[in-house]
Amino acid sequence: MKNRVDPDLHRDFSKFGNIDVSTCMNCGNCTATCSLADETASFPRRDIHYLQVGLRDKLLQSADPWLCYYCGDCSESCPRDANPGEIMMAARRYLTSQYDWTGLAKRMYVSKAWEIGAIAFVGLIVAALFYFLHGPMVTGHVELNTFAPVEWVEFGDLIMAAILSVFLLSNAYRMLRFIMSGEQGLRLPISLYIKELPTIVTHFATQRRWRQCSADHSHWLRHFLLVSGYVTMLTLILVFLRWFQTDIVHPIWHPTRLLGYYATGVLLYATVAMMISRIKKSGEIHKFTEPSDWGFLILLFLTSLTGIAVHLFRIADWPLLTYYTYVIHLVIAVPMLIVEVPFGKWAHLLYRPLAVYLTNVKEKAKALPVKEEVKVAITA
Amino acid sequence: MTDRKIGVYICHCGGNISDYVDVKQIRDAVSRDDGVVIARTTMFACSDAAQEEMIDDIKTHQLDGLVVASCSPKLHLFTFRAVAERAGLNPYQYVQVNLREQDSWVHQHNIPEATQKGIRLVRAGLAKCVLSEPLSTMRIKTIPKVLIIGAGVAGLRAAASLADMGFAVYLIERSSKAGGMVAQWGKLFPHDRDGRALVADLHNEIKRRENITLFTSAELVEKSGSVGDFSIKIRVKEQEEISLNVGSIIVATGFDPYNPEPGEFGYGLEGVITLPQFKELLDESEGLLSYNGRRVRNITYIYCVGSRQEQTAERPNPNKYCSRYCCNAAVHSAICADALDAEVNQYHLYRDMRTYGKNELMYERAGRQGSVFVQYDESDPPLVEKTGDKLRVRVKDRLIGGEEIEIVPDLVVLVTGMVPRENQKLIDVLKLPVGRDGFFNEIHPKLRPVETVIDGVFIAGTSQGPKTLAESVASAMAAVAKSAALLMKGYVDLEPLIARVDQQRCIWCDACTDACPYGAIEKVSFEGKEIAGVIPSLCKGGGACVPVCPENALDVEGYTDKQITAMIDSMAGEVV
Known part of the structure; x- marks a missing residue:
């Protein structure tokens, strides 16, 4: 296999973060202090070397960036202040852009105009749909399902989910192809792929690899709450919208209300806490912030905030305010999901568990007994 | 029976000797020996009190021979020669016996036998002393002129310094222009000083000094005489011969860049060039870097070409040494290339990065500017090939588990080292010893770094071995200091322990001239016949002539056949 050097890789790469890979002298302190690296995944040093030398293919085959959770020990121990943790972060942005076959991810990562433009574009479509298609605006009291019939909204949700899934899954498939292409000659039986599937679910739900970072689990906990709120809310609007968007106000103990409060509560708490961390630059993980990090947080925060507002206005029975806020809520939420999940930072919700899964599959495959004919081929 | 009056002193060396040797x-054993007038033991023979006691004894008893049995003569030969001299005894009638390194220290397990051996050693010394003769040093006047061979930076710099000290300098240069290698180069590491400008400045310095004569297209063709008074002949422009007299000679003939074999790392392919060639390309470039009309965007350097080679069947005489300057020069070139075009990508395939000392800063800078350093293993060197019009370099990258990577550069720069100059004629004329690596040899790399076994001939710069420019000039200054120290005094004293010809016996068979590595024997006439004559200033007392003489006509003073035989006899005799 040819590892052809691309001397311009580091130039391409530097657009994905405020980093300079040439600062690194390959000493390996980062890998030595990393709690997550091991013999099979000796990041960050290995991946930084790929970047310095210009080994684009090796980087594409590497699952390492997704196995890194930015504990920050590497950046703290780096004698050259090369910020290996942030280089790994930039590597995740770079890989997201490479997995994406549409090229949109790359444009949005390297250009603020593209990111804002894409979100604004989808937002405008949503706004236009409401402008032309909304139902009668009853002003006597709130009738949200007359203004925006739940069946229609549900239909729109599903279309959105379909679009999002097509892009995200096709990108994830490319990721799988890249990572597994590095293992030529390795026998990878389908049964192994199937047997390891639960890995994806556990790591998606718990992000438990992050807990190996250090004794302090506060970052993990905050993120875990955020994910739980996010998944709860997504389930409510995709599966239980008919019980969630109603014109009668449920009693306070109703599951949709309880779950809704929980979800928005943790989302607001986590996004605000993360934004404060980023402003204060507290800890290695929040020392560097790129536009793509802000976009993600601000949109999620605003979605939660407007969602709460719709709910409160409806209880207060202020019809117009409820309808306008509802439109604003969707004008923020829909582009956030369509743009950020398959093309932006949010894609990591699938890429991280997938990377752990594929790494496990590879390691298990290597441990398989070598087939007789392969042995013969090797000795011959 | 002898009528000599000899004093013998046996040293305890504070226990170093006396703990193992009685x-x-x-x-007691030697005090009754023939010729011994006084025999004493002493705690430290080298102490002031003991020396005074010896001087007293010599004067009181009118001794004509002195034996001190103590440590190695390397430590105290001159101490006790001085004692003899101060007491009015000829210093060459002093004999040192080594009881410490050759006896007590090596026989700690067997004290009685060590004492027996000690008696034999002292008796051998006595036997030598009995036959010793008074000798005196020979003083010759030195000529306050210096010949410098090679007008590179080392030679030019040495010439100016010697001239400032009042010596006349003859500076000869084989090529048609002074300046050597440095005159061909632009920016030099570490401070980007322009080599051509540097040489031009030095050349002006030379012209300003009236006591420097520069001969270009000139070669040394003959040398005779010896330290302090050499007669030399130089040939200028292949015809004119000029005879000169000088007191010392500094050899600063420089180096040649290693010229790779065809096919060595792709040498010969278009786009594969050596470091000096790349340097020229950089110096000539204005604006972006280009080679053969094409912009150069990717450069790959391969280090240690022609240096640190292993011995193989195809390469029986490898250059095993490190050329010292090349890592620095290559890294500096990378910085220069980056200054011309910051978009240029540079890969350095190295074995060990030896940007030592302050040059480490250049390595640091090149790295920060984006130079990529990939280490290769000498057993698996990079491969350079050409497919189509593309150069391809394949190398195993140690940092990713030895996996092969492929680079497609526009230019491959072979970081070539230094090799010794082709100088056979000069070596023959000067009879200078050359090391296995082909560079001139100093006497001692630490203690006598610019002196050679030929007294009055010094080496400087890269003629001695690979050096950076700063190191070359430093060694040139050392040679200047040694030359000046020799010539300032106005005279040199020559050791009398040299060969002596029995003029009656010698039949001039010429065997000794072949044996002598210093050219110290010449044909002279004596009472109407031809015989061998020793040139005292050239003879080192090596003794190579003695055993080859069929007539036993040769002896070395202080080590005559008679003395050696007597020493063996007394050593082999019964110990009483």
Whole structure:
């Protein structure tokens, strides 16, 4: 296999973060202090070397960036202040852009105009749909399902989910192809792929690899709450919208209300806490912030905030305010999901568990007994 | 029976000797020997008190021979020669016996036998002393002129310094222009000083000094005489011969860049060039870097070409040494290339990065500017090939588990080292020893770094071995200091321990001239016949002539056949 050097890789790469890979002298302190690296995944040093030398293919085959959770020990121990943790972060942005076959991810990562433009574009479509298609605006009291019939909204949700899934899954498939292409000659039986599937679910739900970072689990906990709120809310609007968007106000103990409060509560708490961390630059993980990090947080925060507002206005029975806020809520939420999940930072919700899964599959495959004919081929 | 009056002193060396050798027993044994007037033991023979006691004894008893049995003559030969001299005894009638390194220290397990051996050693010294003759040093006047061979930076710099000290300097240069290698180069590491400008400045310095004569297209063709007074002949422009007299000679003939074999790392392919060629390309470039009309965007350097080679069947005489300057020059070139075009990508395939000392800063800078350093293993060197019009370099990258990577550069720069100049004629004329690596040899790399076995001939710069420019000039200054120290005094004293010809016996068979590595024997006439004559200033007392003489006509003073035989006899005799 040819590892052809691309001397311009580091130039391409530097657009994905405020980093300079040439600062690194390959000493390996980062890998030595990393709690997550091991013999099979000796990041960050290995991946930084790929970047310095210009080994684009090796980087594409590497699952390492997704196995890194930015504990920050590497950046703290780096004698050259090369910020290996942030280089790994930039590597995740770079890989997201490479997995994406549409090229949109790359444009949005390297250009603020593209990111804002894409979100604004989808937002405008949503706004236009409401402008032309909304139902009668009853002003006597709130009738949200007359203004925006739940069946229609549900239909729109599903279309959105379909679009999002097509892009995200096709990108994830490319990721799988890249990572597994590095293992030529390795026998990878389908049964192994199937047997390891639960890995994806556990790591998606718990992000438990992050807990190996250090004794302090506060970052993990905050993120875990955020994910739980996010998944709860997504389930409510995709599966239980008919019980969630109603014109009668449920009693306070109703599951949709309880779950809704929980979800928005943790989302607001986590996004605000993360934004404060980023402003204060507290800890290695929040020392560097790129536009793509802000976009993600601000949109999620605003979605939660407007969602709460719709709910409160409806209880207060202020019809117009409820309808306008509802439109604003969707004008923020829909582009956030369509743009950020398959093309932006949010894609990591699938890429991280997938990377752990594929790494496990590879390691298990290597441990398989070598087939007789392969042995013969090797000795011959 | 001898009529000599000899004093013998046996040293305890504070226990170093006396713990294992019974010094009193030795004293008692030799005190009754023929010629011994005084035999004493002493705690430290080298102490002031002991020296005074010896001087007193010599004067009181009118001794004509002195034996001190103590440590190695390397430590105290001159100490006790001085004692003899101060007491009015000829210093060459002093004999040192090594009881410490050759006896007590090596026979700690067997004290009785060590004492027996001590007695034999002292008796051998006595036997030598009995036959010793008074000798005197020979003083010759030195000529306050210096010949410098090679007008590179080392030679030019040495010439100016010697001239400032009042010596006349003849500076000869084989090529048609002064300046050597440096005159061909632009920016030099570490401070980007322009080599051509540097040489031009030095050349002006030379012209300003009236006591420097520069001969270009000139070669040394003959040398005779010896330290302090050499007669030399130089040939200028292949015809004119000029005879000169000088007191010392500095050899600063420089180096040649290693010229790779065809096919060595792709040498010969278009786009594969050596470091000096790349340097020229950089110096000539204005604006972006281009080679053969094409912009150069990717450069790959391969280090250690022609240096640190292993011996193989195809390469029986490898250059095993490190050329010192090349890592620095290559890294500096990378910085220069980056200054011309910051978009240029540079890969350095190295074995060990030896940007030592302050040059480490250049390595640091090149790295920060984006130079990529990939280490290769000498057993698996990079491969350079050409497919189509593309150069391809394949190398195993140690940092990713030895996996092969492929680079497609526009230019491959072979970081070539230094090799010794082709100088056979000069070596023959000067009879200078050359090391296995082909560079001139100093006497001692630490203690006598610019002196050679030929007294009055010094080496400087890269003629001695690979050096950076700063190191070359430093060694040139050292050679200047050694030359000046020799010539300032106005005279040199020559050791009398040299060969002596029995003029009656010698039949001039010429065997000794072939044996002598210093050219110290010449044909002279004596009472109407031709015989061998020793040139005292050239003879080192090496003794190579003695055993080859069929007539036994040769002897080395202080080590005559008679003395050696007597020493063996007394050593082999019964110990009483």
